[in-house]
Amino acid sequence: MEQENETRMEEDELFEKIKSGEVSLRKIEKYTDANTAVKLRRQAVEEMSDISFKNIQNHNIDAEEVARKNIENMIGAVQIPLGVAGPLKVNGEYADGDYHIPLATTEGALVASINRGCSVITRSDGANVRIFQDVMTRAPAFKVENVARAQEFVEWIKKPDTIKHMQDKISDITSHGELVDVDPYVLGNTVYLRFSYDTKDAMGMNMVTIATNTLVDLIEDEFGADPISLSGNMCTDKKPAAINSIQGRGKTVVAETEIPKKVIEDRLKSTPEEMAEVNYRKNLLGSARAGSLGYNAHAANVIAAMNIACGQDTAHVVEGSNTITTMEVTKYGDLYCSVTLPSLLVGTVGGGTGIGTQKDCLDLLGVAGSGHPPGSNAKKLAEIIASSVLAGEISLIGAQAAGHLARAHAELGRGGF
Ligand SMILES: CC(C)(COP(=O)([O-])OP(=O)([O-])OC[C@H]1O[C@@H](n2cnc3c(N)ncnc32)[C@H](O)[C@@H]1OP(=O)([O-])[O-])[C@@H](O)C(=O)NCCC(=O)NCCSC(=O)C[C@@](C)(O)CC(=O)[O-]
Ligand SMILES: NC(=O)C1=CN([C@@H]2O[C@H](COP(=O)(O)OP(=O)(O)OC[C@H]3O[C@@H](n4cnc5c(N)ncnc54)[C@H](OP(=O)(O)O)[C@@H]3O)[C@@H](O)[C@H]2O)C=CC1
Known part of the structure; x- marks a missing residue:
């Protein structure tokens, strides 16, 4: 400076x-x-x-x-103290191996729990994990004269020529970002355009905000819609929102594992039946009754601890907490477990990823900086985080099935070892 x-x-x-x-x-x-x-x-x-x-x-x-x-x-x-859990065996498309998971937290018992979950997953031959969608969104709001004009706007924006024109415009603004799609939503005389971008290794919010600003100018000049706000809240950034759960935002990731009955008995002091019952009545029925957007036990705990450690935007824990956890007893009497993260927002370049301690944590996972090809490091990080969320869910549901939750926090969260 x-x-x-x-x-x-x-x-x-x-x-x-x-x-x-x-x-x-x-x-x-x-x-x-x-x-x-x-x-x-x-x-x-x-x-x-x-x-x-x-x-x-x-x-x-x-x-x-x-x-x-x-x-x-x-x-x-x-x-913030930094702990480590693992090794965690991950069988992903981008993350394939055993990883030590960096976790920055002040919640006693959290690292122990994730560590236990990692040991269960690793003994169950690892977490299978895949990414189903990878787009960052920004949705500006426009005002139009009336509903007929809103219809013209929607038809114009979805024309292949318009999209191609906008994609060309974006290529002048960013060498990594690509406009993938635009979804219009109409409410009276307001039209929201939810733009989706491939942001490669960047989480992408600065990138897509700058790019969308250029598109807003283009739309005002060429169609004549009145831009009201660069973010119209249908993105939806950093607020709980069903649109992120349904349409996805950032990376949509699913991780699963099948835990042998013996591993559950030995390591979690529970049974597949007890854990499936707790998951059903707690994560599924309890969340439905509460009107929750997150059908999980504590995905936010794992995402927050990893986000802080790895230089991510901590406010994006909101999107990550949309996670849904399932557990079912298999025909062999083992336990199938999965976590679905519709909106996990992470990057390995930009934001806080270059700060020394945070970069150390990214290095530990082998994902610091740009991937080869670009985008592969951020996808690898997302697969590791989703697998760690699975570890956290398995351990906590195990503890609740065994009746150990209060004891664990009394011992580890209040000074005991
Ligand atoms: C605490 C445990 C793990 C004990 O679990 P345990 O099975 O009684 O302990 P153990 O001594 O038999 O150890 C089993 C394994 O746990 C790990 N482990 C055990 N101790 C440590 C330690 N000191 N440091 C690191 N790792 C540890 C380690 O992997 C160990 O294997 P080993 O290394 O011995 O082969 C278990 O009771 C547990 O996981 N409890 C759940 C705690 C938890 O998940 N807390 C998260 C926060 S809860 C919250 O914030 C959200 C909530 C609860 O409100 C959400 C909701 O509504 O549900
Ligand atoms: N602006 C906003 O409204 C919001 C901002 N944020 C903040 O945004 C920041 C994150 O924004 P983000 O856009 O991710 O990061 P940055 O703006 O910090 O950096 C991203 C830039 O890195 C360059 N880059 C270099 N290598 C790569 C690569 N391999 N893959 C992708 N890009 C690469 C790109 O440049 P080029 O484009 O030239 O290719 C890209 O634009 C955080 O600090 C977050 O807190 C969070 C929410 C909202």
Whole structure:
């Protein structure tokens, strides 16, 4: 950021100007390098709040790296303990092998549980996992004169020539992103266009937002619809929404395993019948009665811990929690288990994936940066996360079937080992 400094100032002089309000907290980088700016901002906050930080200054993040794209008004960093579960055997199209799973959390018993689930899956010959759809969506809202005009708009947008024209336009904006499709939704005189893109190894929200902005301009110029908002909430980003469960968003991933009865008895202290019953009455019936969009036990736990560890956008736990878990006793008396994640949003480039500690975690999984071909690293990460969600579901349902949930949290979540 140094090249952007308007006028370099000595630290003492700058600190006085920050304290007096002459230089606002958010403009400090204009007068010094990013790391000094972080230090001065923190010291100013300490003085203004009359406290003395003991911890947040202790980190190894280079503000020169992150201040430009990951954070504004930086004053330090918060640490979250990192644990590891595994090995987890994954039989995917992109992830094929045994993996150690990085999990950043403060919830005692969570890593132990996922670790147990990994051991069960690995002893059951692994998790079979496949990706069924991979598109990131952005849905702007347009206002039109009336319903007849809405119909013309929908017909125009779905014309092959229009789509080709928009695809050509996108290729000027991004070398990795590709417009795949557009789905129109009409509500009175409002039309939502849900654009779907292949974003390769990027989770893609910046990419598709920038690309869609260009398409909104094109539509306004060439069709004349009135753009109201670049995001019309039918995307749907970071909110619980049935459209993501039904149409998918990001990666739609399914992972399954078949656990021998003996493994359930030995490792989970339960039986296939008991676990299937708990899954049915809890994850399926209980969720239906509650009006939940997530028919699972704690997919969000695993996705949150992996998202934090691997530099993903933590708010996308919302989409991931749409997961549906099934368990059924097979004709051999074993237990078939699956998780279906309709909307898992992950990437291995961009966002927080380049920060040192987060990149270490991506390296552990062998997915840091661009894949060969592009897109393959993000798909591999998605397969590993879905398999880890399966591990979490198996262990927690096992614990609830065995009546061990409260005991586990009393022992591991309150200081016991
Ligand atoms: C806690 C366990 C795993 C004990 O499970 P256990 O079977 O009694 O323990 P064990 O000592 O026999 O160990 C079995 C395996 O568990 C793992 N394990 C065991 N201990 C550790 C440890 N310290 N560190 C790492 N791994 C551990 C490890 O894999 C071990 O195998 P080994 O290595 O011995 O061959 C089990 O009772 C369990 O999984 N309980 C469920 C806990 C859980 O899933 N918590 C998640 C959060 S719950 C929540 O937030 C959501 C909720 C509950 O509200 C959602 C809902 O509504 O359902
Ligand atoms: N803008 C918004 O509305 C929202 C933004 N976010 C934030 O967006 C960020 C993530 O956006 P995202 O677009 O994923 O990331 P970035 O914008 O950080 O980076 C993505 C860019 O990386 C380049 N790139 C290099 N190699 C590859 C590759 N192998 N595959 C794909 N792209 C590659 C692409 O450039 P090129 O396009 O030139 O090919 C792509 O546009 C996060 O910080 C998240 O928090 C989250 C929600 C909403």
